[in-house]
Amino acid sequence: PARVTETYSKEVQTIAVAEEVESEPRHRLSRRQQAVSEPKQMLTAAPPDSQTSAGDVKPIPAQLAELSSAQRQEIVDSDEFGVFFSRASRLVERALGQFDIGVDYAEKEDVNDSRRSEQRDPLWLAHRFFDSRWSGSRAITDLCWSPKHPELLAASYNGKTDAVSSDPDGIVLVWSVNNLLHPEYMFHSHSAVTAVALSRYAASHVLGGTYSGQILMWDMRAKAAPVQRTQRSTNGHSHPVFAVTVVGSQNAHNVVSMSRDGRLCVWSLAMLNHPLEMLELQRKRPERDAAAVGTAGAAVGGGAVSSGSASITASSMCFPDAQVNSFYIGSDDGSVYHAIRHATKAGVTDSFDGHCGPVTALSLHAPALSQHKDNGQLLLSSSTDWTCKLWSAKDTCRPLYSFEHASDYVYDVQWSPLHPALFASVDGSGSCSLWNLNSDVEVPVCCVNVSSSALNKVRWAADGTAIAMGDSAGAVHLYNLAPNVAAPCAEDWPTFDAAISHLLSPTAA
Incomplete structure (x- = not known):
């Protein structure tokens, strides 16, 4: 008989009820996905007339609930809103101040304007940073440009002369050249802030020294x-x-800090509870003073009185670039001391005697700006004896030169970070003097009356094209330099080295 081959279909082996049960949720899921992916079709699916079937649903327009005045005030007073509003306002102010949208590039250049730009002074005012609420009636005690963000400038202030009970004794304001209306940040202290520093390695940290002796760190x-x-x-x-x-x-x-009693402390940014190092700086007492102290000690039976050394009343400090062991200190006795941190006899090693009044500031010449290393490390010092001296x-026996153009106390001095022969000094008359040793050592190349109040701090911008100066009335004056004054030419380096070599020669003494 013929062989019969049987064939089967998969549909026969599948239960139809199970397929229908599974297909129903799949169908519902696809409808949900379609409703979410095509909302406009769902909104426009209803007929234009008001008569709809029982299964059709009209879309309900979204309505925002109106907040009461109490709820709105609660939001405004919240910390989250304050942080948001402060950040948003800074962003808007930066955007408004960075670019002039009214510039007409097709406008014809005025010949008189070009001539005036060529005849512009070497130093001119760019902006004045002042906040009547916070910096009014306060004196600026220190300035520091940010090494990480060159547009930021930190200024420390002491207590207000007309302060109320709610005002902090000391504050630090962080200004930005991109936001000229208000400070970017404001930090307060329980005591007058006498020094401020911004770290290159922790850009968000602000360090401050206080009149009470504490070191503070803000974030x-x-x-x-x-x-x-x-x-x-x-x-x-x-x-x-x-x-x-x-x-x-x-x-x-x-972090290295120095106090008025000549104590140097080294701290870790991670822990400010205890100093890592502590060094008491003392100077050698002159023989005449040592004999007097020894006689007085013997008269009162004070055998513990040391007749060979005396504490240093320090007033300023600076470290050379890329140095952590060697540093210089200015003191109230008119001397400049060189000291080291780590050695068999750590402490003062040399002294530079020449000022007749307390030393107010020190500034070291950048080694990268000198081609001849034989000239030694160059140091500028300012003093209340109305002079600046070059060392x-x-x-160490004598200064190389004494600059005696000021008519008041010279409160600060600093080398230019760009030009090898350029430095700036500020004094109590409110004037800023710009010196160029390649041009003239007897008179400054430019002297500008910046403020009616005393200028006590000066800091160069990192690019050497601007100078920030702080006065005793709480204002920060930002001045720009003419390019031909700020930028050196190829001949300035050998000319400067030759001038220093001449001052070092015995015939120049």
């Missing part, structure tokens, strides 16, 4: 109160701190 990401502070104890500073700086490298850096580490 731009936090509120106005300090996030860290040193303890008030003998294991640290108990006198006003006048200098704070960050030294070291990316992986090994510390060399190779000759």
Whole structure:
């Protein structure tokens, strides 16, 4: 008989009820996906007339609930809204101040304007940073440009002369050249802030020294109160701190502070509870004073009185570039001292005697701006004896030159970071003097009356094209330099080295 081959279909082996049960949720899911992906079709699917079937649903327009006045005030008073509004307003102010939208590029150039630009002064005012609420009736105690963000400038202030009970004793304002109306950040302190520093390795941290002797650290990401502070104890500073700086490298850096009693402390940014190092700086007492002290000590039976050394009343401090061990101190006795941190006999090693009044500021010449290293380390000092003096580490017996053009106390001096022979000084008459040793050492190349109040701080911008000056009335004056004055030419380096070599020669004494 013929062989019969049987064939089967998969549909026969599948239960139809199960397929229908599974297909129903799939169908509903696809309808939901279609409703979400095509909302406009759902809104326009209803007929234009008001008569709809029972299964059709009209879309309900979204309505925002109106807040009451109490609810609105609660939102405005919240911390989250304050942080948002402060950040948003800074962004808008930066955008408005960065570019002039009214510039007409097709406008014909005025010949008189071009002539005036060519005859412009070497130094002219770019902007004046002042906030009547916070910086009014306060004196600026220190200035510091940010090494990480060149447009930021931190200014420290002491207490208000007409302060009310709610005003902080000291504040730090961080200004920006991109926001000329208001400070970017404001930080407050329980005591007058006498020194301020911005770290290259922690861009959001702001360090400050206070009149009470504490070191404070604020964070731009936090509120106005300090996030860290040193303890008030003998294991640290108990006198006003006048200098704070960050030294070291990316992986090994510390905070170095100096107080009026000549105590140097080294701190870690991660822990300000206890100093890592502490060094008491003392100078050798002159023989005449030592004999007097020894006689007085013997008369009162004070055998513990040291007749060979005396504490240094420090007033200023500076570290050379890329140095963590060697530094210089200015003192109230008119001398400049060189000291080292780590050695068999750490402390003062040399002294530069020449000023007749307290030393107010020190500035070291950048080694990269000198082609001949034989001239030694060049140091500028300012004093209340109305002079600035130029020193060399190779000759501690006498200053290389004394600049005597000021008519009042000279409160600050600083070398240009760009030009090898250029430096600026400010005095109590409110004037800023710009000196170029390649042009003339007897008179400055430019002298500008900046303020009716005394100028006590001057800081060059990192690119050497602008100068920030602080006065005793709480204002920061930002001045720009003419390009032919700020930027050096190829002949300036050998000319400067030749001038320093001439001042170092015995015939120049």
